[in-house]
Amino acid sequence: xxxxxxxxxxxxxxxxxxxxxxxxxxxxxxxxxxxxxxxxxxxxxxxxxxxxxxxxxxxxxxxxxxxxxxxxxxxxxxxxxxxxxxxxxxxxxxxxxxxxxxxxxxxxxxxxxxxxxxxxxxxxxxxxxxxxxxxxxxxxxxxxxxxxxxxxxxxxxxxxxxxxxxxxxxxxxxxxxxxxxxxxxxxxxxxxx
Amino acid sequence: xxxxxxxxxxxxxxxxxxxxxxxxxxxxxxxxxxxxxxxxxxxxxxxxxxxxxxxxxxxxxxxxxxxxxxxxxxxxxxxxxxxxxxxxxxxxxxxxxxxxxxxxxxxxxxxxxxxxxxxxxxxxxxxxxxxxxxxxxxxxxxxxxxxxxxxxxxxxxxxxxxxxxxxxxxxxxxxxxxxxxxxxxxxxxxxxxxxxxxxxxxxxxxxxxxxxxxxxxxxxxxxxxxxxxxxxxxxxxxxxxxxxxxxxxxxxxxxxxxxxxxxxxxxxxxxxxxxxxxxxxxxxxxxxxxxxxxxxxxxxxxxxxxxxxxxxxxxxxxxxxxxxxxxxxxxxxxxxxxxxxxxxxxxxxxxxxxxxxxxxxxxxxxxxxxxxxxxxxxxxxxxxxxxxxxxxxxxxxxxxxxxxxxxxxxxxxxxxxxxxxxxxxxxxxxxxxxxxxxxxxxxxxxxxxxxxxxxxxxxxxxxxxxxxxxxxxxxxxxxxxxxxxxxxxxxxxxxx
Numbered sequence: 001x002x003x004x005x006x007x008x009x010x011x012x013x014x015x016x017x018x019x020x021x022x023x024x025x026x027x028x029x030x031x032x033x034x035x036x037x038x039x040x041x042x043x044x045x046x047x048x049x050x051x052x053x054x055x056x057x058x059x060x061x062x063x064x065x066x067x068x069x070x071x072x073x074x075x076x077x078x079x080x081x082x083x084x085x086x087x088x089x090x091x092x093x094x095x096x097x098x099x100x101x102x103x104x105x106x107x108x109x110x111x112x113x114x115x116x117x118x119x120x121x122x123x124x125x126x127x128x129x130x131x132x133x134x135x136x137x138x139x140x141x142x143x144x145x146x147x148x149x150x151x152x153x154x155x156x157x158x159x160x161x162x163x164x165x166x167x168x169x170x171x172x173x174x175x176x177x178x179x180x181x182x183x184x185x186x187x188x189x190x191x192x193x
Numbered sequence: 194x195x196x197x198x199x200x201x202x203x204x205x206x207x208x209x210x211x212x213x214x215x216x217x218x219x220x221x222x223x224x225x226x227x228x229x230x231x232x233x234x235x236x237x238x239x240x241x242x243x244x245x246x247x248x249x250x251x252x253x254x255x256x257x258x259x260x261x262x263x264x265x266x267x268x269x270x271x272x273x274x275x276x277x278x279x280x281x282x283x284x285x286x287x288x289x290x291x292x293x294x295x296x297x298x299x300x301x302x303x304x305x306x307x308x309x310x311x312x313x314x315x316x317x318x319x320x321x322x323x324x325x326x327x328x329x330x331x332x333x334x335x336x337x338x339x340x341x342x343x344x345x346x347x348x349x350x351x352x353x354x355x356x357x358x359x360x361x362x363x364x365x366x367x368x369x370x371x372x373x374x375x376x377x378x379x380x381x382x383x384x385x386x387x388x389x390x391x392x393x394x395x396x397x398x399x400x401x402x403x404x405x406x407x408x409x410x411x412x413x414x415x416x417x418x419x420x421x422x423x424x425x426x427x428x429x430x431x432x433x434x435x436x437x438x439x440x441x442x443x444x445x446x447x448x449x450x451x452x453x454x455x456x457x458x459x460x461x462x463x464x465x466x467x468x469x470x471x472x473x474x475x476x477x478x479x480x481x482x483x484x485x486x487x488x489x490x491x492x493x494x495x496x497x498x499x500x501x502x503x504x505x506x507x508x509x510x511x512x513x514x515x516x517x518x519x520x521x522x523x524x525x526x527x528x529x530x531x532x533x534x535x536x537x538x539x540x541x542x543x544x545x546x547x548x549x550x551x552x553x554x555x556x557x558x559x560x561x562x563x564x565x566x567x568x569x570x571x572x573x574x575x576x577x578x579x580x581x582x583x584x585x586x587x588x589x590x591x592x593x594x595x596x597x598x599x600x601x602x603x604x605x606x607x608x609x610x611x612x613x614x615x616x617x618x619x620x621x622x623x624x625x626x627x628x629x630x631x632x633x634x635x636x637x638x639x640x641x642x643x644x645x646x647x648x649x650x651x652x653x654x655x656x657x658x659x660x661x662x663x664x665x666x667x668x669x670x671x672x673x674x675x676x677x678x679x680x681x682x683x684x685x686x687x688x689x
Contacts, residue, residue: 046258053256056325095326166257183253187262 041083046164047144047157048086051116054140054155055095057181060115064138065098072098075114075139077105077130078121119143119153127151135176149191154178156191167191202376209368210361217360221353228349237310237317240337243273244310244321248333251281252325255289263290270294275345277316280334281323289331294338305332315339378402382411395422465522468515475515479508517644521629524651529569531656536563536573536609540598543577547585554594556585561599564607566676572652573676579645580611580672586639587670588615612671617664626662649674 051074065072072095074086090100105111108126117139119130124147131152134141142155149156149169154176156167166188173180247266254263263281270276270292280291282305291301310319318336322329378401385399395418401411486501493501537560544558566573581596588594595614600607618626618633625631627650632643653660657677664670 050257053325056256056328057253093328163258165259181253183250184257187253187257187259 041085043164044081044083045085048082048089050157050164050166051086051118051142052089052093052100054116054142054184055093055100057184058140059179059181060140061138061177064115066113069097069099071101072116073101073103073112073114074116074118075103075105075111076118076120077108077111078119080104081120113137114139116140116142119145119148124151127153131172135172138176138178140176140178141172155188165189201379202372205372205376206365206368209372210364213364213368214361217357217364221357225350225353229346232346233312236337237312240310240318240335241321243270243276244333244335247279247335248321248323251290251333252323252330255281255283255323255330256325260290264292266290267292275337275340276335277338278318278334278336282332282334284329284331286332301334305334308332310335312339374403375407378407378411382407382414386414389418395425461522461525464518468518468522472512472515472519475508475511479505479512482508514642514644517642517648521644521648521651524572524648524655527572529572529655531567531569534566534568534570534573536566536577536600539570539574540577540581543574543581544598547578547581550582551585551589551594554589555592557593557595559595559597559599561597563598563600563609566607568656568676569652572655576649576652576674579649583645583672584611584613584615586615586641587617587634588613589639591615606675606677608673608675610671610673612669614669617666617668617670619666620664623662627660 055072055074060072074090076082076086080086086102090102093100103112103114108129111117111130111133115138117130117134119127119141120143122145127148131141133139134154140155141153142157143149143153144157149167149172152169152172154169154172156169157164158167159165166184167190168180168185168188169191170180170185171192247270251263251266254260254266267279267281267290270279271294274294276292277294278292278301280301281289283289286304288301288303305320308320308322310321311317315338316336317339318334321333321335323331323333381402382399385397388397389395398415398418399411401408401415482501482505486498486505490498540560540563544560548556548558581598584596585594588596591614597612598610600609602608616634616639622633625633627646628643629647630643631647632641634641650660653674653676658675660672660674662670662672
């Protein structure tokens, strides 16, 4: 949008006197790349809420938790796109007695016990390893990379009509012994591997 | 037949229909009343239940920001016709998704109000939280049309009416079929009773169809019929006997009467011929006696003359007896020639004649008004001659004979009477009064043959009348008589 504005200015300003103004405008528009950053963050704000909401529409088997009041851990693998939003969202929330906690993992090796794992890495070579882990440990794998769900990821966010939609790989979910609420399934696209 | 059957059937039907109708009406109206009273509550409950379902279903759509899915869920409300509007607000109170039954609706509230449902004039509705787990995700707004609600109430009413109508029809059909069990035996009994009374046929029997009270009634009725039939038979037999007996009696009477008549006739003709034949020799005796007395009066001494005189007197009396007897006998044969006769004139003349016979003896004869009679002149004159002469004869030894002749009317009959102050008679001999040759006084006291009153009675009887008398010894006698066939015109003339 800001690019469009600049072009308008470029088209409008034909005189020499406007040249300075143009320069200022360009400079300003570069300086105004902060809202663009906001836009991205807003998308991830929604995704952060979605991540939190998953905790309400997905049921984990009892052995996914060490004890009844063990925290429900939302893990992030790779760079954290949510910033503080996810922390803010889950702040003080509890699901069935499990307090919500966010943990960030930078490498595969770092991955510790968690219930939801947001995979923000494009290394498809790692995915197999991640998905196997998720299957064994009843971890809900979430990602927004292309083909994430087709490759065996459980839930993928994808944009459609300026909205974020959900795609679910039911087989993977079932393999991990997780139960997805029919209400959630109703909204989601189901993927057959 | 059908018309005759209707009353009891109708009555039964009426009873059944009224009872079932009352029960049905009471049931349905109480049902309806209950429905009406609890309608708001149940509508409210239904709306909140519906809201609960919608809210529960729309949690995920709200959680994952899918207004399309939310719209889909809300549009399912189309099935609920009374829902005019529904909306889902997100946790920030922003309208997230909505549904409208039609386009022309008042706008949605921009911000959800307090939870709960409320009634307004034409609508009722309210807000309900959308909760997943214990997390409130948003608010559901529902608005229901009360018109539709009352429409449902109307439907209830219609159903109730339909049920009443159907039940009524069913009751009618059932009762029409079931009442046959009660009415048919009664009607059959009635039919039999009617047949009996119409045709007087006591041989008819009612057929016993059931074994209840009506059956007992039927038996009793049949038993009664049997008894009546038996009694009737006995009655008929005895009355037949009576009829036969009467006929025999009548026949016997007729026979006897005929016999009597025949013998009477025989007797009459015998006495007539006897008296007729006796007349010639007695005249001969009298005639030769007279000759003997006149031709040989100088020869006979006093004793011989007295004997001759006795012979003459007795033969004369014998002749008189025979004449009277002949007159009496002739009456039996004579036909009456009836005319309008002036009794007044007849009596007047006879009294004058009799007066002259009596000489200068003191007499007091009073003649009252005497109406005309429709009678045979000759014989009626005979009646009056005999009665008047009798009255004078039997009062001869009184210082003064007082005779009263008159008439009066009694029970529409004209009665003539003649009363004297003479010797009268003892009523215990009344039976002999009108007999032939029967006399209540001796020949020495009062001369006579004893035929006079017999003749009088016979004449009056021939006229179809009746004679009777009242008397006391030495205190006079009164004779009364009627003549049937008296001309009414004559009576009328005399009255005038």
